[in-house]
Structure formats: C-alpha cells, structure tokens
Amino acid sequence: MYRKPRRILLKFGSGILTRxxxxxxxxKQFRRLTADVAQLIRGGCECxxxxxxxxxxxxxxxxxxxxxxxxxxxxxxxxxxxxxxMHLYASMFAKHQLNVAQLxxxxxxxxxxxxxxxxxxxxxxxxxxxxxVPVINENDSVAVEELRFGDNDRLSAEVVDGLMDHAGxxxxxxxxxxxxARFVRTEKSRLSVGGMVSKLDAxxxxxxxxxxxxxxxxxRTEIIPRIVAGERVGTLFPVRAQKPDARSx
Numbered sequence: 001m002y003r004k005p006r007r008i009l010l011k012f013g014s015g016i017l018t019r020x021x022x023x024x025x026x027x028k029q030f031r032r033l034t035a036d037v038a039q040l041i042r043g044g045c046e047c048x049x050x051x052x053x054x055x056x057x058x059x060x061x062x063x064x065x066x067x068x069x070x071x072x073x074x075x076x077x078x079x080x081x082x083x084x085x086m087h088l089y090a091s092m093f094a095k096h097q098l099n100v101a102q103l104x105x106x107x108x109x110x111x112x113x114x115x116x117x118x119x120x121x122x123x124x125x126x127x128x129x130x131x132x133v134p135v136i137n138e139n140d141s142v143a144v145e146e147l148r149f150g151d152n153d154r155l156s157a158e159v160v161d162g163l164m165d166h167a168g169x170x171x172x173x174x175x176x177x178x179x180x181a182r183f184v185r186t187e188k189s190r191l192s193v194g195g196m197v198s199k200l201d202a203x204x205x206x207x208x209x210x211x212x213x214x215x216x217x218x219x220r221t222e223i224i225p226r227i228v229a230g231e232r233v234g235t236l237f238p239v240r241a242q243k244p245d246a247r248s249x
Contacts, residue, residue: 016218038096057081104139162235
C-alpha cells in the first residue's frame with residue numbers, strides 16, 4: 001500500500017531554473033515549482049529545497065554570456081546571484097503565504113560534528129514553523145566543489161525524464177541502485193555522463209539513509225505532486241527491505 005511521504009527533499013538544478021539558451025533565471029519555472037511545493041505543504045508535507053542557480057543568476061550582472069571557467073569569477077557570480085535567486089523564491093512563495101529561509105552550507109560544515117548538528121537543529125526548528133520553506137545551497141562564494149566540477153544538473157542530459165535504458169527508454173524503477181551505473185551511456189558527452197553519475201551518487205546516499213528517491217524531469221507539468229501521489233513518473237529508487245540479522249534471531 002502506498003504511503004504518502006511526510007517530509008520531502010527537492011533538488012532543483014540550474015537546468016530547470018534557468019531559461020533555455022539564456023543566462024537568466026526562469027520566472028515561470030519558479031512560479032510553477034513554488035506553487036507545487038506550496039500545494040504539498042498545504043497537504044501536510046514538510047518540504048526542503050536544495051537549489052542550484054546562483055552562478056547563472058549572477059552572470060548577466062557581472063557581464064558574462066558564458067559560464068566562467070576560473071574559480072574566482074564563478075564565486076563572484078554566485079555572490080551576486082544568490083541574493084537574486086533567493087529574492088525570486090521569496091516573492092513566489094509569498095503568493096502562497098509562505099516565507100523562505102536561506103541556508104548556505106559547505107562540505108566542511110557537514111564534516112564537522114558540531115556544525116552538522118547545528119545545521120540539523122536549525123532545519124528542524126524551521127520545519128516546525130509550518131509557514132517557512134528552507135532553501136539550501138552550497139556557499140559558492142567560499143566553497144569550490146560545485147564550481148570546480150560544474151553544476152552537474154545544468155551540464156547533464158539537459159533535462160532528463162529519468163534514467164534511460166540502452167534503447168533510450170525511461171526505466172520506471174531501479175530496485176538496486178548498484179545496477180544503475182550500467183545504464184549511464186558513455187556515448188554522450190563527458191559532461192552529461194558526469195551529470196548522471198553525480199545524481200546516482202546522491203541517490204546512493206539517500207538510499208543508504210532509508211530515503212526512497214526519484215530522478216525526474218523538473219520541466220514536466222505537475223511533476224512534483226504526481227511523484228508524491230505515487231505515479232510512476234521519472235525513475236524510482238526504492239529502499240530495499242533489510243534482511244534480518246541471523247545473530248539477532
């Protein structure tokens with residue numbers, strides 16, 4: 001029997017937050033995605049957003065037409081674009097009587113036991129507020145991991161409907177995430193392969209924590225409520241039932 005999730009983590013990559021072939025945030029996409037999230041919250045779900053897009057939002061202000069290759073310029077774009085991106089989230093969620101909270105994190109924040117716990121405590125308290133949507137992003141103005149390797153969601157198969165098999169058809173479900181790597185097609189560009197590989201790495205972490213995960217096309221209409229309703233869209237990675245430990249029997 002399908003059970004509606006209580007807490008949902010949504011990762012929005014730059015590929016679905018920016019206008020196609022333009023270095024600017026896509027207002028229509030923000031309006032649609034925030035409306036979907038607001039609908040889930042009204043239905044009793046707790047929602048956390050992990051968002052890319054800060055570099056793309058700052059490029060036009062800095063005077064760039066293409067994504068910068070040097071780290072310092074990329075960090076400068078992120079510093080400018082982060083406030084623009086959050087302003088757009090805030091204005092769109094305000095239409096649904098919701099507020100946003102910004103959390104900028106680095107990998108070192110999560111590696112530190114104290115800072116990791118502080119971030120967890122902050123998220124828990126924000127979710128208790130009911131009318132606040134936490135929006136998490138890497139602190140690109142000081143961190144280097146995402147900028148060094150590129151925003152993989154932007155550079156991957158542009159916007160994907162899920163994991164595809166060798167015939168180019170969407171795979172509705174992967175029971176064992178370890179089997180998914182064989183479907184990452186090497187004939188695509190180096191950047192697109194890296195994008196799907198990074199998505200699968202994130203899936204592995206989620207599954208290990210007992211969290212079922214879906215990779216789906218964020219430009220599809222009502223894709224988020226459809227996933228939450230249990231429709232088979234995108235590629236589902238379910239949590240496998242743990243085998244009983246013989247020593248505990």
